[in-house]
Amino acid sequence: MAEFIDKQGKRQDDRGLGGVIDFLLANTRLVLGVSGAAVLAVATLVVKRMIDRATSSPDEDDAKAEQKSIEESWQDLSLLKAPQKPPKKPSREDLSEPLLPLPLTQPVQEPREHPASLETLCAESRPLLCLTLQEKLLSYYNNRAAIPEPEAALGRQLAKDVCVELQNFLQNKYPELPFGGMVLSGSLLNDLQVVAADHVDFLLPVALEAALWQLIPGEDTVVKNPQCWMIRRTDLDYFPRGSSPWDRFLVGGYLSSSALGEMIHKMLETSVNWPVIGSMLECVIRPTVASEDLKLEVEHCRVQLNVALYPVVRVEDKVLLAKPPRGLVENLWQQSFYAAEVSRLKHLDAGDSGVRQLCLKIWKAVCRDHPSLGRLTGSHLTHVLLHLSEVERDWAEATLATRFQQMIEELVGYLERGFLPCYFDSRINLFHELLEEEIDEMGYALYSAVSEPALLLKEGACK
Known part of the structure; x- marks a missing residue:
């Protein structure tokens, strides 16, 4: 009997607690208005289910069942916080459409409840959509175009080492040809290379005797191209063939860029002991045999370098490369x-x-x-x-x-x-x-x- 009275008293107390909650919820509805009725209805149902389940356990033996009921109630409550389905990503057409008024059933959120700015929300939720073209360009440069300085420095150093070894070989192999000091060129040396430190040019100066050679502008030749020049041998009557070490590359009275290139190409393929040089420099060096150009492939553990070699003639302010355009006369030199x-x-x-x-x-x-x-x-x-x-x-x-x-x-x-x-x-x-x-x-x-x-x-x- 006493136990019954205790349970009855406990249930009466619980009913009193439920009444208080009902009173608070009712007044809250008055405060929030009609727009919050749907949400409060669900909240009221969940709270009541929690109270009913808590008061319906007759004794402590049903603790596990009570715990399960409470967990189910929390799952019900979590429905209130479940994220809504993400809105459709706006398209350019959507931006031109007028905004529709908010339905009355949706509560209007005050700015002070969500103090985060629009820029912050964009950065956190949809960063790509909010980037301007300026930001996209800078991001593209940092993530794709820019080369890490350690990689660029390694590429430059590797190119210098290969250049020195090739220069020494040329001087020993062809002491009769007055090649100048080989120099590095290209965007890697001027901080203008992108994506990877994988390309450099070697310029091999050809020292011509000013009295024996004359530049012929391209527009005065059959090609009619002002960027292409020819280098003519002069005064053959007074300085016969053989007076210049470069006479061995004459074709039709002109210094042939193709003949000079063929000699160097053959030298790169058959004469240079690239395995020994590569072992000394801790890399692998191979001439590109199939290419008509003078090219080397240099493979290091962290850098793969493509080297293009160009004989070059400098006359006054002009720089002429032994790089004739495809399909044109083999004696042409292209101005760089x-x-x-x-x-x-x-x-x-x-x-x-x-x-x-x-x-x-x-x-x-x-x-x-x-x-x-x-x-x-x-x-x-x-x-x-x-x-x-x-x-x-x-x-x-x-x-x-x-x-x-x-x-x-x-x-x-x-x-x-x-x-x-x-x-x-x-x-x-x-x-x-x-x-x-x-x-x-x-x-x-x-x-x-x-x-x-x-x-x-x-x-x-x-x-």
Whole structure:
């Protein structure tokens, strides 16, 4: 009987607690209004179920059943906190549609309940959608284009070591040929290489006797190309063949870039003991036999380097490479503007703290990644950028996105005309080696990105 009275008293107390809760919930509904009725109804049901289950256990033997009921009640309560289905990602069309009024059944959240700013929410929940083109470009550069300095330093040091060994071999193998000191060239040496430290040029100077050789401009030859030059042997009557050590490479009275290249190519393949040199430098060195160009492949544990070797003639302010355009006369030497390009670019950036070099490196990485833009070289991009610098004077960091988009438009224009004038000599068309199909393919790829420049970014930024 006493036990019954105790249970009855306990249940009466519990009913009193339930009444208090009902009273509080009722007043809370008055405070929140109609908009919170649905949520409060579920909350009331859950709380009542918890109370009923807690008071329905007749004795302590049902502790496990009571615990299970409470756990089920917490699961019910967790329904109140369950995240809603994520909203559909907005499209560009959605941004143009008018906003609809909020339904009356949805509670309006006050700003003070969620103090996080819109920028913070975007960064935490949808970071890619909230990036501006400027941010995407910087992200692409940091995550894709930029080369870690330790890797770049290792590539430069490896290139110097191979260059010294090759120079020593040439001097011992051909002491009669007055080659000058071999020098390194290329973007790796000027902090303009991107993605990987995997390419460098070796320039092998050919010291010509000024009295015995004369430059012939390309426009005065059958090729009519002002970028291509010929080097003619002069005064053969007074200084017969054999007076110059370079006469062995004469073809039709001209110094043949092809004949000189063939000699060096054969030397690289058959004469140099690359396994010994590679063992000494802790790398593997192989000449590229199948290529018409003079190339070496250098493999290190952390760097794979492609080396291109070019005999070079320097006359006054001109730098001529033994790199004749494909399919043209074998005696041609092609004028290089690389040193002038880099010098002008760095001079402009130093004068206004501009981002020309950063923009160039991003573009070089884009062309390297894009399947249709691989034929656009760093030289092409540099000349387009230098032309743009003549029109646009502001190259502050904040203008990077604008200048990147302008580069797209400029490239499309040059490709439509099929003519990219050299910055240093407007008569020269830097697109002269491109096929019409290649120009059309690149033009289409760039034209498709005029309205969406981020489409060109493969890594590090949202597409």
